[in-house]
Ligand SMILES: [Zn+2]
């Protein structure tokens with residue numbers, strides 16, 4: 684087991700993604716082909732307005748359909 688938390692704090696933003704909704708940085712965001720990114724928390728809060736079936740979500744930027752778990 685490696686405790687890498689202290690080490691990781693030194694690293695600048697690299698592969699992390701900035702949520703287009705709350706502007707915070709996350710290691711994972713749902714992404715649309717147009718470049719729109721939304722974090723797990725924002726997706727959870729807005730899923731009622733972005734997904735009608737729980738299988739796909741609609742991008743508020745371009746209206747494109749994106750599948751959950753298909754990143
Ligand atoms: Zn967010």
Ligand SMILES: [Zn+2]
Nearest residue numbers: 715717742745
């Ligand atoms: Zn889009």
